[in-house]
Amino acid sequence: MKELQLNKEENYWHGSFTAMASPCEVLMEVDNEALARKILNAVSDEALRIEHKFSRYREDNEIHVINNAAGKTIQVDKEMARLIDFSDELYRLSEGLFDITSGVLRKVWKFDGSDNVPEPSAVNAVLENVGWHKVKWTNRQLTLQPGMEIDLGGVGKEYAVDRSAQIAKEFTDESVLVNFGGDLATTGERREHGHWSVGRLVTGKENAVTLFQMRRGAIATSGDAHRFLLKEGVRYSHVLNPKTGWSVPDAPHTVSVVAPTCIEAGMLSTMAMLQGDKAEEFLKLQEVEFWID
Amino acid sequence: MxxxxxxxxxxxxxxxxxxxSASVSHAEEWDIDTSFLYYSESDGRISAFEPAIRATIDLEDDESISFMAVVDALTGSTPNGAHKSTVAQTFTNPSGKDSYTVQAGDLPLSDTFRDVRVALSAEWDKPIDRLSSVLMAATISSEIDYTSIGLSGTYKYDMNNKNTTLEAGLAGTFDTINPIGGIPLGLNPMRVGNSDQQREGVDDTRTSYDLMVGVTQIIDRKTLVQFNYTHGSSSGYHNDYNNVLTVIDPLTNQPLTNLWAAPGTNDLPYLFEKRPDSRSKDIFFVRGVRHLTEDVINTSYRLFSDDWGVTSHTLDFKYRYELKGRHYLQPHLRYYTQTAADFYRHNLVQGVDVDVNGVAGTEFASHDYRLAEFDATTVGLKYGLPIGKSSEFSVRGEFMSQSISEATPAGEETPDLNAVILQMNYSFLW
Structure with missing residues (x-):
């Protein structure tokens, strides 16, 4: 059930709702309330549509059909095909580190702050069902081996942010900022200030916030300081390498990246995490603005 | 990694x-594009009014259908191929019905040039699978003396994660020419009235085929390059039956007065033009589009070469300058240059090209300025403004100046041609 809230701030409208298990915000530098409400409605509709369509927790969507196909070939719709195409390209670009079949590793890895590190034999058993190269994908026809699953959660939220920004832009040329749980995009520069002020929590310092002036483009953040395992003094981050099935050693706690779109920002931050201690080196190569904690 | x-x-x-994905949201709406074009040549030559409409609907799975209708209303007069003279010249209309006289020193223009052309076409863009699609198109166009039917099919194939698109297409055009009064026989004299104009028949046909291959490559997020190569060949009637050539007396350099061996015929000193009955052409086209932060640069070059000896080069440059609030200004610069066809002639000379009986000794000849050596420069400006979120209005003004290079005796020059083009465009969703 969506609950939309719309409030007038000093010089913009502030809309909020909850989707994708995250607080979602829409900041709109428009003058009239009716337009602000229209934009907020359209954006929340889109967020909920994408959540519904790509969530792996539902039983009434295409993802559920795909993940329960038991070896059968499934014909997917156009939008799903584009996201799978994109993920396929990302799999190649990351040389296998970004893999939408890696979600099943969660069955053995539960990042609850405990020392519950899985047995190598358990990891290897699950790893049988991981690997995009084992999937047959042609002409919108997807064939997974029985036991394999796909999870588009790694790109879904960023996709929702960019789509929402696109939709907002269809309503107005004024600046709109879409923020879904820390992944955000703007549609253009603000009239007066030129920028939106975006705060970023500094990991490990609960009250420290760095402020960033965002003129255009998008920011995405990967990582979660609270999701890890600690065993015998070794910290296991929740970032898993789909090729080994193991937690990536020395992964940063969080990475934030600024890019033209939220998807690009999100993919770069995810791939940086997967580089472990080379995250910073990787991001410098990409010539983007970023923060690492 | x-x-x-x-x-x-x-x-x-x-x-x-x-x-x-952005286009997904607009399904079930017609994308309508309407335009009105006005073209006017200097010195009271041709004026054209051209309203056009195009309607496109996106169906499921990237499939789309478009319909187009164009009406072209032409008025004015057009050079008839004879050159200026120091004496008055009288011509018969190709139909044989009327005659007209052109004063000394004036460029002979066929005086009643009125025609309406109507063209209807449809396109169907149909994906075959995720990477390939076929575009089928059909056109029918009709005017008083001309009917044309065109059919084409283009196959497109995306590769390299849709960064590269390969295209191959085949087009066929089937034309019928049926002038009022029939088709005058090429390189035969124009006659006074309709008395006994020699004609090849009431109508004739031409068939053309074009084979196109192309590649479009996305270089990076902001740059796109396109190459196209087209080979075309046509066979059948290629003449412009409205066009003649002056036959001059080599002694006086004036249109022949003492006609042929046996005076008293109804011949005039003009022969209808005649071109080869086949033409083969090759076209190479390259285009680059570069997005700057907001502005867009669009540059293209086209090389055309045919077996009539015409080679042309076209350079085109557009710069889209984004103003505030999605308004834009787009200056346009175009330069065109071509060589003359091998059989392009200023006139025919009695005793050299035409014998004493009025029989041409040359196989082909035309004085159609479109086959002359010339260059043309076009300068234009377009202004576009959004109306609401999904409609756009634009207005375009262009000035074209064409200059013919032809060695002629003084007083017989084919004058330069200037033309203005005004176009209004309104597109909206419906």
């Missing part, structure tokens, strides 16, 4: 993902 710069490839993949 080797550490490498992937942000460029990532941004292209993202572009593909978001660009296509």
């Amino acid at each position: 080797q550490l490498e710069k992937i942000s460029g490839k990532l941004s292209i993949a993202t572009c593909t993902l978001l660009q296509v």
Whole structure:
């Protein structure tokens, strides 16, 4: 059930709702309330549509059909095909580190702050069902081996942010900022200030916030300081390498990246995490603005 | 994974993902594009009014259908191929019905030039699978003396994560020419009235085939390059039956007065033009589009060459300058130059090209200025403004100046041609 809230701030409208298990915000530098409400409605509709369509927790969507196909070939719709195409390209670009079949590793890895590190034999058993190269994908026809699953959660939220920004832009040329749980995009520069002020929590310092002036483009953040395992003094981050099935050693706690779109920002931050201690080196190569904690 | 710069490839993949998705929301709406074009040549030559409409609907799965209708209303007069003279010249209309006289020193223009052309066409863009699609098109166009039917099919194939598109197409055009009064026989004299004009028949046909191959390559998020090669060949009637050539007396350099061996015929000193009954052409086209932060540069070059000896080069440059609030200004610059056809002649000379009986000794000849050596420069400006979120109005003004290079005796020059083009465009969703 969506609950939309719309409030007038000093010089913009502030809309909020909850989707994708995250607080979602829409900041709109428009003058009239009716337009602000229209934009907020359209954006929340889109967020909920994408959540519904790509969530792996539902039983009434295409993802559920795909993940329960038991070896059968499934014909997917156009939008799903584009996201799978994109993920396929990302799999190649990351040389296998970004893999939408890696979600099943969660069955053995539960990042609850405990020392519950899985047995190598358990990891290897699950790893049988991981690997995009084992999937047959042609002409919108997807064939997974029985036991394999796909999870588009790694790109879904960023996709929702960019789509929402696109939709907002269809309503107005004024600046709109879409923020879904820390992944955000703007549609253009603000009239007066030129920028939106975006705060970023500094990991490990609960009250420290760095402020960033965002003129255009998008920011995405990967990582979660609270999701890890600690065993015998070794910290296991929740970032898993789909090729080994193991937690990536020395992964940063969080990475934030600024890019033209939220998807690009999100993919770069995810791939940086997967580089472990080379995250910073990787991001410098990409010539983007970023923060690492 | 080797550490490498992937942000460029990532941004292209993202572009593909978001660009296509953006269009999803507008299904079930017709995309209507209407335009009105006014073209006017200097010195009271041709004026054209051309309203056009195009309607496109996107169906499921990237399939789309478009319908187009164009009406072209032409008025004015057009050079008839004879050159200026120091004496008055009298001509018969190709139909044989009327005659007209052109004063000394004036360029002979066929005085009643009125025609309405109507063209209807449809296109069907049908995906075959995720990577390939076929575009089928059909056109029918009709005017008083001309009917044309065109059919084409183009196969497109995306590869390299949709960064490269290969295209191959085949087009066929089937024309019928049926002038009022029939078709005058080429390189035969124009006659006074309709008395006994020699004609090849009431109508004739021409068939053309074009084979096109092309590749479009996305270089990076902001740059696109397109190459096309077209080979075309046509056979059948290629003459312009409205066009003649002056036959001059080599002694006086005036249109022949003492006609042929046996005076008293109804001949005039003009022969209808005649061109080869086949033409083969090759066209190479390259275009680059570069997006700057907001502005867009669009540059193209076209090379045309045919077996009539015409080679042309076209350079085209557009710069789209984005103003505030999605308004834009787009200056346009175009330069065109071509060589003359091998059989392009200023006139025919009695005793050299035409014998004493009025029989031409040359196989082909035309004085149609479109086959002359000339260059043309076009300068234009377009202004576009959004109306609401999904409509746009634009207005375009252009000035074209064409200059013919032809060695002629003084007083017989084919004058330069200037023309203005005004176009209004309104597109909206319906």
